[in-house]
Amino acid sequence: MRREASVLHLDLDAFFAAVEQRDKPSLRGRPVVVGGVGGRGVVATASYEARAYGARSAMSTAEARRRCPSGTAFLGGRFAAYRRTSDVVMGLLRELSPLVEPASLDEAYVDLAAGEGHDLSVAGVTELARRLKVRIAEATGGVTGSVGIGTSKLMAKIGSDLQKPDGLVVVPPGTELDVLHPLSVTRLGGVGPATAERLHQVGVKTVGDLAAKSLTDLVALAGRAHGAGLYALARAEDDRPVVPDRGVKSVSHEETFERDLTDLDVLGREIDSMAARVGRRLQASAHSGRTVTLKLRRYDFTTLTRSQTLPQPTDDPRTIATTARRLLAEAGASGGLRLLGVGVSGLSVYVQGDLFAEGPIDDDGPAPEDPSTAGDALPAENGLPAGEAPAGASAEQLPAERRWWPGQDVRHAELGAGWVWGRGLGRVTVRFEGPLTGPGPVRTLAADDPLLQPADPPDWRTPE
DNA sequence: TCTGGGGTCCTAGGACCC
DNA sequence: TCTGGGGTCCTAGGACCC
Numbered sequence: 001m002r003r004e005a006s007v008l009h010l011d012l013d014a015f016f017a018a019v020e021q022r023d024k025p026s027l028r029g030r031p032v033v034v035g036g037v038g039g040r041g042v043v044a045t046a047s048y049e050a051r052a053y054g055a056r057s058a059m060s061t062a063e064a065r066r067r068c069p070s071g072t073a074f075l076g077g078r079f080a081a082y083r084r085t086s087d088v089v090m091g092l093l094r095e096l097s098p099l100v101e102p103a104s105l106d107e108a109y110v111d112l113a114a115g116e117g118h119d120l121s122v123a124g125v126t127e128l129a130r131r132l133k134v135r136i137a138e139a140t141g142g143v144t145g146s147v148g149i150g151t152s153k154l155m156a157k158i159g160s161d162l163q164k165p166d167g168l169v170v171v172p173p174g175t176e177l178d179v180l181h182p183l184s185v186t187r188l189g190g191v192g193p194a195t196a197e198r199l200h201q202v203g204v205k206t207v208g209d210l211a212a213k214s215l216t217d218l219v220a221l222a223g224r225a226h227g228a229g230l231y232a233l234a235r236a237e238d239d240r241p242v243v244p245d246r247g248v249k250s251v252s253h254e255e256t257f258e259r260d261l262t263d264l265d266v267l268g269r270e271i272d273s274m275a276a277r278v279g280r281r282l283q284a285s286a287h288s289g290r291t292v293t294l295k296l297r298r299y300d301f302t303t304l305t306r307s308q309t310l311p312q313p314t315d316d317p318r319t320i321a322t323t324a325r326r327l328l329a330e331a332g333a334s335g336g337l338r339l340l341g342v343g344v345s346g347l348s349v350y351v352q353g354d355l356f357a358e359g360p361i362d363d364d365g366p367a368p369e370d371p372s373t374a375g376d377a378l379p380a381e382n383g384l385p386a387g388e389a390p391a392g393a394s395a396e397q398l399p400a401e402r403r404w405w406p407g408q409d410v411r412h413a414e415l416g417a418g419w420v421w422g423r424g425l426g427r428v429t430v431r432f433e434g435p436l437t438g439p440g441p442v443r444t445l446a447a448d449d450p451l452l453q454p455a456d457p458p459d460w461r462t463p464e
Numbered sequence: 465t466c467t468g469g470g471g472t473c474c475t476a477g478g479a480c481c482c
Numbered sequence: 483t484c485t486g487g488g489g490t491c492c493t494a495g496g497a498c499c500c
Contacts, residue, residue: 035468042467042469044469044500058468058500062466192497226474252470253469254469256468304495307492307494309491339469343471
């Protein structure tokens with residue numbers, strides 16, 4: 001453990017929802033839920049207003065709709081917008097230290113001891129954090145974050161969690177156990193539902209309870225590595241370094257279908273389009289990998305994986321697809337599949353010139369029988385231009401209203417910039433406003449109105 | 465209209481080699 | 483012929499995180 005509180009953890013508050021409220025003035029102060037908006041979607045982030053009604057991350061969107069009042073905005077994600085804002089915040093953190101470890105778009109650790117000229121006293125880091133929060137809010141158009149600072153990653157993360165939202169907690173060196181021991185074990189990273197249940201059964205509810213258990217007991221309960229980890233964390237022993245830029249270990253894409261799929265031809269085309277995406281991402285990052293994994297989730301939610309390791313690393317969509325199709329043929333699809341996934345692991349830096357790569361593969365997206373996934377899935381980082389229909393389903397072939405999804409940025413040649421509120425019955429409802437306007441008017445347009453087009457995320461920064 | 469998507473790490477068994 | 487141990491690779495699954 002360090003002698004000074006020099007590890008900072010930043011957690012942006014309800015980040016996806018906060019970006020939506022910044023860019024959509026009419027949603028400020030109102031419940032907003034970001035996530036999958038299809039029948040099988042789940043909540044990625046609920047704004048604090050939506051949490052007041054019981055909406056939570058990982059809850060099914062259907063359940064969140066039941067709990068929230070009408071007028072709640074249910075939006076698909078705009079990852080390009082989130083990434084842009086995240087990049088701004090990470091840039092501010094890198095001004096504090098070269099050692100910045102992003103844990104996700106909305107979370108990062110900073111090693112302040114590696115930065116220049118910081119006063120690492122409790123008063124010093126408190127003032128540093130206070131100024132950082134102001135700068136973040138200014139640079140992001142009002143997104144807030146919770147900051148924790150302590151002698152380790154563990155204590156920094158615990159600290160950022162103590163006063164959400166918009167919190168600032170410095171855990172003074174020497175007080176770690178006082179802070180830690182009264183907390184529920186579930187506040188520790190690595191204690192999920194399964195471990196929590198097993199700990200409960202042996203009478204462990206708080207971190208203090210955990211600290212009373214022997215190493216032998218914990219290893220028996222949670223396995224060698226995990227048990228030893230819990231034993232150390234309960235004592236605030238944590239020397240994990242802040243590591244900028246951890247290398248990627250695998251690349252994958254998966255998709256839950258609106259309806260279970262059985263037809264092997266249809267599933268094969270799904271595999272082709274997922275393999276094309278995975279291959280493209282591997283090529284873009286100059287990686288190739290040897291192990292191809294197919295993931296299947298059956299109608300009854302049982303999940304299994306099948307993998308094959310190739311003699312040579314590949315980034316070739318054709319090779320990935322052929323391997324995954326073979327694995328699917330062996331596993332079968334009886335009863336129907338609700339999810340397919342294709343991944344590549346065992347990565348190495350790009351091996352130039354795969355002499356045995358086959359020709360180009362068509363990436364024509366979901367089969368015609370199932371156009372419904374376009375726009376319904378949470379548009380996770382997919383490498384597509386912002387606003388374009390996901391998964392390559394060519395927009396022309398879809399019912400016009402399928403081009404639009406709630407939350408999407410659009411521009412109308414006469415009415416200006418706005419975003420999609422809803423769609424259906426051949427029409428699309430758009431609210432015309434942006435981050436720098438007041439709440440704007442709503443118009444319902446024909447879904448095939450040629451004057452209406454997808455647009456890039458709006459800029460929240462006032463022009464100089 | 466129950467249960468996303470993109471990851472990481474760990475465990476365990478079998479094959480195979482020394 | 484028997485006994486055994488360690489190490490690595492591969493496969494499958496599970497827990498967890500955001």
